[in-house]
Amino acid sequence: MPASRVINFGPGPSALPQSVLEKATQGLLNFNETGIGIAEISHRSKEFVAFLSNIESLIRTQLDVPSTHSILFTQGGGTGQFSAVVLNLLARHRLLYPELTADERVMDYILTGSWSEKAFQEAGRLGGARVNVALDARKYSKDGVSFDNVPPHGEYAFSPAPAFIYYCENETVDGVQFSADPSAQTSFPFARLPRERSGLLPLVGDHSSSFMSRPIPHLGEHAVIFAGAQKNLGPAGLTVLIVRHDCLVDVDAAAKLGAAPVPLSLSYKTLADSKSLYNTPSMLPIYITGLVLERMQELGGLTYFEALNKKKAEKVYAAIRSGEERGVFQGKVQDGSGSWMNVVFNVLGDGAESRFLTGAEEAGMKGLKGHRSVGGIRVSLYNAITESDTDKLVGYMKNFVSEAGAQAFGVKFSC
Amino acid sequence: MPASRVINFGPGPSALPQSVLEKATQGLLNFNETGIGIAEISHRSKEFVAFLSNIESLIRTQLDVPSTHSILFTQGGGTGQFSAVVLNLLARHRLLYPELTADERVMDYILTGSWSEKAFQEAGRLGGARVNVALDARKYSKDGVSFDNVPPHGEYAFSPAPAFIYYCENETVDGVQFSADPSAQTSFPFARLPRERSGLLPLVGDHSSSFMSRPIPHLGEHAVIFAGAQKNLGPAGLTVLIVRHDCLVDVDAAAKLGAAPVPLSLSYKTLADSKSLYNTPSMLPIYITGLVLERMQELGGLTYFEALNKKKAEKVYAAIRSGEERGVFQGKVQDGSGSWMNVVFNVLGDGAESRFLTGAEEAGMKGLKGHRSVGGIRVSLYNAITESDTDKLVGYMKNFVSEAGAQAFGVKFSC
Incomplete structure (x- = not known):
C-alpha cells in the first residue's frame, strides 16, 4: 500500500471523496457487472446509456433544472465553452435578428476575475459581434488593478439588447464570488438584466468552480450554464452544460445567414440531438462523476x-x-x-x-x-x-x- | 468481487490490459506517492508534468517521431480534429498564400470509409475553401455503394496544390485499412502526392483506430497525424496529435488575412506553446494511457x-x-x-x-x-x-x- 492520502486543498483538479475512488477501482475492472471495465465498454452499450441517463437525473433533481433545459455532457473544459457559447449564441441571435450588422450585435461581459476576463478575450478573438464590458470590477478594487470584489448592482452598464450576457459565478484565481444572499449588493443583479422581446434572458453563466456546491439562483432563466467537472463534481475531462431549448439552434442555418460556421464538436444542437453521444464521450470521468452525484444524493x-x-x-x-x-x-x-x-x-x-x-x-x-x-x-x-x-x-x-x-x-x- | 471479465472485441472504447487496470486502481487513490489521486492532483504539479513528458517520450521513441514534429495531447476525439485540421491548416495556407480566393484554395479528401466521409462533410460545413474528393473508394466496390476496398494508386486524382490532403488510415466501421506493404497497390500512395513548393507534404492522417498498433509509414512527412486514444492506447477522452512545426501557426495572424477565427481550444499553436497544458487536460485518461505505453515498451x-x-x-x-x-x-x-x-x-x-x-x-x-x-x-x-x-x-x-x-x-x- 502506498503512502497515506493527504488533505488536498488544491483549486482543481481537486479532492474527491475517498469512498468514491474506492468504488471506482471496481468499475475500472468491471462496470456494473458487465465483465468489461468502464474505460473499455462501448458508449452505446445499454449499461452506459442508462448510467449517463441516471447522471442527468441526479443533476436535474438536485439542482432543480426545469424541463425547459437540456443537461448535456461534453469535453474541452471551460476553455472550450468560452468559444462555444459565443458561436452558438451568436448563431441563435443571427437567426432571431438577421438584419443586424456586426456592430449592432453585442456581447455583454461582466468581468469579476481572471476567468471571466479570459472568456471576454476569446469573444474578442472570435469576433462576429461587438464586445461590451458591462462591468469591470477592477475599477472598484482597493488597489485599482486587482479583482477583489463584486461591485454593487447600480454599477452594471448593460447593452439594451445584447446577444448574450456573460458572467463567471465564482473566480477561482481571485477568490471572488457573487453572494448567495439575493438582498446583498454583491449578489448577481438578476432584476437589472435586459430581457429579449420574448421576455427571455440571454444569460450565460460559467459555474465551473461552484457547480453543485449550492443551489443556482434563477437557474431557469439562464440560456446556458456550463461547468468543468474537476472542482466539486469529478475528474477533469468532463464539461456539463445546462442549455435552454431555444439555444439549441441550427448553426448551419445561421451560417447561411452569415454567422460563423460552428465546429461540429462545439454545436449544442448536435450534442442535444445525440443525447451527448454524437461521438465517444469521456467515459471514465463521467463514471466517477456519477459516483460523486450518487454520494451527494445519499448525503442530502x-x-x-x-x-x-x-x-x-x-x-x-x-x-x-x-x-x-x-x-x-x-x-x-x-x-x-x-x-x-x-x-x-x-x-x-x-x-x-x-x-x-x-x-x-x-x-x-x-x-x-x-x-x-x-x-x-x-x-x-x-x-x-x-x-x-x-x-x-x-x-x-x-x-x-x-x-x-x-x-x-x-x-x-x-x- | 464482481463477475469475471469477458473478452471485449468491441470497436472502441475497447479492451485494455488487465495489468494496466489493476495498476491504475492504485493511482486513483495515490498517484506516484504524492498522497493525492491522479483524478485529483493539479495538472501543473511537478509529478504530473513529469508523467506527461514521459508519455511524450514513450510515443516518440516507439513510433520514431522526428524532432521536426511536436506530440500534443488534447480532448474532443476525432470529431474535434475533423474541424481542427481544417481550421489550422487553412490558417497556415492563408499565411503562405494570402492571395488565393476561396475557390482556388482546395482541401483534398480521400474517402475509404465512414470516418473519412464524416471528416469530408465537416470540411464542407466549415467552408473557407473548396473540397475536392481525390478518391471515392465506393466507385470501386463490389456493390457500387459500400466502402469495401482501397483502390489502386493510379485512381487518385489529387489537386495540383491542395491546402491539405486528408485520409483515414483505418476505417473501423467498414473494416478497410491501407496495406502495410508499401509495394501493394492498396498501400497509401505516398509517391504520388502533390508537394508544396517547399518540398513539404500537407498530409493529414486520422490514425485513431490503428495508432500504436504498427509503425506509421512516412510519419515524418505528415503535416498532422491525430488519434483518439480509445482503441489501442487508453480510455476515451484523450486525443493525441503529432504536428509538424510549420503547422503550428499563428491563427490570429491568419484571421487578420481573412481566415476563419479558430476557437482557442482547437488551436495547435496554443496547445504546443503551453506543452498541452493551456487548460486542464483529461488527466485520468492520460494516466491510463501512460501505463499502457509503459507496458508496450516492456513488451518490445x-x-x-x-x-x-x-x-x-x-x-x-x-x-x-x-x-x-x-x-x-x-x-x-x-x-x-x-x-x-x-x-x-x-x-x-x-x-x-x-x-x-x-x-x-x-x-x-x-x-x-x-x-x-x-x-x-x-x-x-x-x-x-x-x-x-x-x-x-x-x-x-x-x-x-x-x-x-x-x-x-x-x-x-x-x-
Whole structure:
C-alpha cells in the first residue's frame, strides 16, 4: 500500500471523496457487472446509456433544472465553452435578428476575475459581434488593478439588447464570488438584466468552480450554464452544460445567414440531438462523476452541501480575521465578495508565506499555494473537503498566528 | 468481487490490459506517492508534468517521431480534429498564400470509409475553401455503394496544390485499412502526392483506430497525424496529435488575412506553446494511457505489436475463408484492403448472425456486433486482445462453421 492520502486543498483538479475512488477501482475492472471495465465498454452499450441517463437525473433533481433545459455532457473544459457559447449564441441571435450588422450585435461581459476576463478575450478573438464590458470590477478594487470584489448592482452598464450576457459565478484565481444572499449588493443583479422581446434572458453563466456546491439562483432563466467537472463534481475531462431549448439552434442555418460556421464538436444542437453521444464521450470521468452525484444524493443533496460549504468558508474567513487582528494574515477580497470555494489571503512578513506552506505540507495539507498570477495563499473548499479537514487547517492557521505573535513578541523584547 | 471479465472485441472504447487496470486502481487513490489521486492532483504539479513528458517520450521513441514534429495531447476525439485540421491548416495556407480566393484554395479528401466521409462533410460545413474528393473508394466496390476496398494508386486524382490532403488510415466501421506493404497497390500512395513548393507534404492522417498498433509509414512527412486514444492506447477522452512545426501557426495572424477565427481550444499553436497544458487536460485518461505505453515498451514496443497484430488478423481472416468455403461466412472487404484492427464479415442464413452473437456472448466474448450502419460481424483486434483471446474466437468460429455445416447436411437428408 502506498503512502497515506493527504488533505488536498488544491483549486482543481481537486479532492474527491475517498469512498468514491474506492468504488471506482471496481468499475475500472468491471462496470456494473458487465465483465468489461468502464474505460473499455462501448458508449452505446445499454449499461452506459442508462448510467449517463441516471447522471442527468441526479443533476436535474438536485439542482432543480426545469424541463425547459437540456443537461448535456461534453469535453474541452471551460476553455472550450468560452468559444462555444459565443458561436452558438451568436448563431441563435443571427437567426432571431438577421438584419443586424456586426456592430449592432453585442456581447455583454461582466468581468469579476481572471476567468471571466479570459472568456471576454476569446469573444474578442472570435469576433462576429461587438464586445461590451458591462462591468469591470477592477475599477472598484482597493488597489485599482486587482479583482477583489463584486461591485454593487447600480454599477452594471448593460447593452439594451445584447446577444448574450456573460458572467463567471465564482473566480477561482481571485477568490471572488457573487453572494448567495439575493438582498446583498454583491449578489448577481438578476432584476437589472435586459430581457429579449420574448421576455427571455440571454444569460450565460460559467459555474465551473461552484457547480453543485449550492443551489443556482434563477437557474431557469439562464440560456446556458456550463461547468468543468474537476472542482466539486469529478475528474477533469468532463464539461456539463445546462442549455435552454431555444439555444439549441441550427448553426448551419445561421451560417447561411452569415454567422460563423460552428465546429461540429462545439454545436449544442448536435450534442442535444445525440443525447451527448454524437461521438465517444469521456467515459471514465463521467463514471466517477456519477459516483460523486450518487454520494451527494445519499448525503442530502445540495441542501446538505450548501450548509456544509457555508460553514467551512465561515470558519476559514474567521481564522483569517483573527490573523489580521494580530498582523499575521491579510484577507485579499472585499467584504461580501469572498468565495465559499476559494478563500484567498496573504501571510505577512518576509518568508512567512513559504513557512506557512511548508508547515502545512508537513502537517499533510497540500495545494494551498495561490495562483501564480496573484501569489498568496488559496484555500479551496470544494465539496470533498470535509468539516474535519477544514478544522485541521483552521487549527493550523491559529497555531501559525500564535507562533508568529509569540515570535514578534520575543523579537520585540530582545531588541 | 464482481463477475469475471469477458473478452471485449468491441470497436472502441475497447479492451485494455488487465495489468494496466489493476495498476491504475492504485493511482486513483495515490498517484506516484504524492498522497493525492491522479483524478485529483493539479495538472501543473511537478509529478504530473513529469508523467506527461514521459508519455511524450514513450510515443516518440516507439513510433520514431522526428524532432521536426511536436506530440500534443488534447480532448474532443476525432470529431474535434475533423474541424481542427481544417481550421489550422487553412490558417497556415492563408499565411503562405494570402492571395488565393476561396475557390482556388482546395482541401483534398480521400474517402475509404465512414470516418473519412464524416471528416469530408465537416470540411464542407466549415467552408473557407473548396473540397475536392481525390478518391471515392465506393466507385470501386463490389456493390457500387459500400466502402469495401482501397483502390489502386493510379485512381487518385489529387489537386495540383491542395491546402491539405486528408485520409483515414483505418476505417473501423467498414473494416478497410491501407496495406502495410508499401509495394501493394492498396498501400497509401505516398509517391504520388502533390508537394508544396517547399518540398513539404500537407498530409493529414486520422490514425485513431490503428495508432500504436504498427509503425506509421512516412510519419515524418505528415503535416498532422491525430488519434483518439480509445482503441489501442487508453480510455476515451484523450486525443493525441503529432504536428509538424510549420503547422503550428499563428491563427490570429491568419484571421487578420481573412481566415476563419479558430476557437482557442482547437488551436495547435496554443496547445504546443503551453506543452498541452493551456487548460486542464483529461488527466485520468492520460494516466491510463501512460501505463499502457509503459507496458508496450516492456513488451518490445511496436515491433512486438506489429507482429502480434498481423498474426491475430491473419488467423481471423483464415477462419473467415474457411467459413466462406462452407457457405457459412462471407468476408465483406476486398483482398488486400482488410483491416488488421477491425475484421468484418457476414454470417449467412436466416437468424445465423444473431445465433453467432448469442453463442459468442455465452462463451464470454462480447462486442462482436457490426456497426449499426452496415450490420454483420466486426471483430476488433486492438493491442489488448491477446493471441489466446484470438484463438478462442477462431475456435468458436470453426465450431460454428462445423455445426452450421452439419445442420445443413442434416436438413438436406431430412428433405
